[in-house]
């Protein structure tokens with residue numbers, strides 16, 4: 312599937328078939344994540360592939376008032392993205408910019424690669440961020456120095472969704488300086 316087509320046709324899916332996803336297919340999407348760019352190539356991301364029903368249920372219960380609850384509970388696979396702290400955005404063990412730790416950015420790049428690759432293989436995903444990440448870290452025995460960032464169910468879609476609206480380019484793109492619209496010639 313062409314990249315632009317995948318970007319435009321991907322949807323957040325919250326209803327999943329119970330059909331299994333084999334390990335080879337899971338590896339394909341993780342491979343896409345692995346090839347994401349990262350700060351100084353630090354690759355602070357780590358991924359946990361969860362198939363165990365009890366662990367999926369425990370993870371679902373970390374969600375906070377979240378429409379993705381059933382998806383985390385019932386999809387055949389849940390992928391949890393973690394990050395090693397104080398690597399991304401750091402130079403000589405100090406933050407190199409006013410942004411501090413850039414792990415959210417690097418993990419987001421990897422996860423977006425992952426969800427696009429999944430879509431190109433006919434699989435569905437949804438980035439899930441609204442959950443108690445500390446609780447999830449305890450469930451998954453994530454060690455000190457790492458945190459849980461985001462998770463996604465992975466499986467075959469049991470629903471089709473219309474695209475959600477996006478702002479027009481004219482609302483989000485400026486020219487030369489913030490707030491400046493393109494001069495009409």
Ligand SMILES: Cc1cc2nc3c(=O)[nH]c(=O)nc-3n(C[C@H](O)[C@H](O)[C@H](O)COP(=O)(O)O)c2cc1C
Nearest residue numbers: 321322323324377378379437438439440441442475
């Ligand atoms: C960082 C991030 C966190 C998100 N967290 C959740 C979440 O906790 N639960 C959920 O159902 N959807 C979540 N979403 C999905 C968004 O609601 C969805 O991407 C957005 O509405 C646009 O829809 P689309 O992905 O189908 O284009 C999240 C998306 C992002 C990028």
